[in-house]
Amino acid sequence: MDDLSASRGPATLKDVAKLAGVSIATVSKALNGREHVRAETRDRVRRAAEELRFSPNQLAQGLLAGRTGTVGLLTSDLEGRFSIPVMMGAEDAFGADSTSVFLCDARGDAIREQHHLRALLSRRVDGVIILGDTTNPRNSLGHDIPVPVVYAYAPSNDDSDISVISDNVDAGRLAVEHLLDCGRSRIAYISGDATYAAATDRVAGAKAALQKHGLELVGGEALYGAWTEGWGRAAVRTLLTRFPEIDGVLCGSDQIARGVLDSLREVGKDVPRDISVMGHDNWEQIASQSRPALSTIDMRLQEVGRVAARLLFAAIGGDAQPGVHKITCRVVTRDSTAVSD
Template sequence: MLRGRVTLTQVAEAAGVSVGTASKALNGRGQLSPATRKRVRDAARALGFDQGTSESLTGGRSLIVGVLSTDSYGRFTIPILTGAEDTFGAGEIAMLLAESRGDPIRERHYVQTLRSRKVDGIIVTGRSSDARASLTSLIDVPTVYALSPSTDPNDISVVPDDAGGATRAVEHLVSTGRSSIAVVVGPSRHLASAHRVAGALAALEGSGARLAGGHALYGEWSERWGYEAAGRLLAAGPFDGVFCASDQIARGVLECLRDHSVSVPAQVGVVGMDNWTVIAEAARPSITSVDLNLRAVGRRAAELLVRTIMGDDVPGGIEYVDCSLVARQSA
């Protein structure tokens, strides 16, 4: 038993679950397995957790959280919102969504709107992992940045580990016997490109495999660029693996290889990134891809936001969430 007041966070850590899951287990909510509920309750009992003084994630308070996004398509925001809802739970915390379309004037307007609605905190998210300007001067409530980190190191940011995900992709290609691996990415100005190239090169170093062509190929986040890049690779010389920094690029690569009668994965293995299922599962062959685990990003961002709202001292900086490989037919 721990001395002092035991928190819900400590119970969650002891049970190996998220804070939101711990809250649901202790309050009989959510669709959890009996084993998970038992593990959480056993952990609470062992730690001496007093549910009567802290019955829920919010200590019994009803909160309103604003979500400010620049993602007009919802490709990135929806899984982050789903993860946040996992943490917030039904009935405890309501979310208000505002989408600025990347327009600073519209964003400032929505910040004022959320403040007028007296939100208890705000999650700021976007459509890329590029750093964005801090809203500290405009916001006087706890704020956490998800996917798109703040440029202010004092702000709390939660992002996918892009470099680690790229490393995992190339390691998978190496493990399947590939020895000459190309790296095809988006624009060099994007942080995602830089991080994914760095992770790919780190995996190649000491692996026995070489970087096909001697350098990464930078272009667009598009199938058209993937097709063009694959054509360049075919003209330049032999290769047996391609790491594509997005699934859109990977689909273009696959189309080009198919048009040139190159068999995937028999002759060339291809791994994408983002695990955009509408593309990865529809491609032929289906694309092995790295999932950014955006739902986990949303869960963690929500956990840190609630802790801040409830008065916990949460240090600023960037927290990275591990990516995972989803194996399909292309590698």
């Protein structure tokens, strides 16, 4: 209709200024709530902005401010069950600060990671979260990156970096305490792959907690194997043969625990009457569908993500808090450790 419709793309300050009959400086001030703008003018500008569906170009704002309100989330494993909840927590926390998140998947490839990092930096992100695919410590990206970096799930091997992890050692303690609370004392441990810190950390915490109560693992050591139901099924049969007295089985993961539950049912052991079983990870789909439903330890991964986002924010604001920040895990009680009295 009028010549305004000729302008290409989204409305700009200039468009609003023309419609409101003022300068672009005045539009900017009015829309940003700056002082020294007459109320009547402000209203006129606002109406014009609304009519044109004006939405400020954040690229231009970012260019000027030196801050873009964006961060990079560099995951090594988009597929992973563990990285997703961390991502959710981070996305959640950033959203609350109206920061937008660039998602990049490095697929565990260092070259790809460097490539993505470069891309993020040229987009002038205000900071970066590096999301690991295991809890094993990973190489630091170093300190010549021009923006703050926070490592989540997998800590950096450099203590002057900022890292956030679930406290897996303490998780082992929590599991033991829970079984003790259920009146169990002859506890065996069927763990996963020993090359994973998540496996050894949990075992270490469990053993320390038992020791504090004057106890030790049945058999003296944890059994390490694969993170699979099959390993759980096989391992518990062996255990029962050698130590028929066990009344509690701690498992390195919910999958292993599920295998354990299946074997126990098949050999006629009643869970939780005869034996209590606990897993780790609180993998809802596995834990809730087990027979009986599985008690487990939740790593509170969303909280890991949230805290990572907050620490990144603080660092961007100049308040870097180096070191490894540990999130306390949580016992989730289901039927496999139910106490009947």
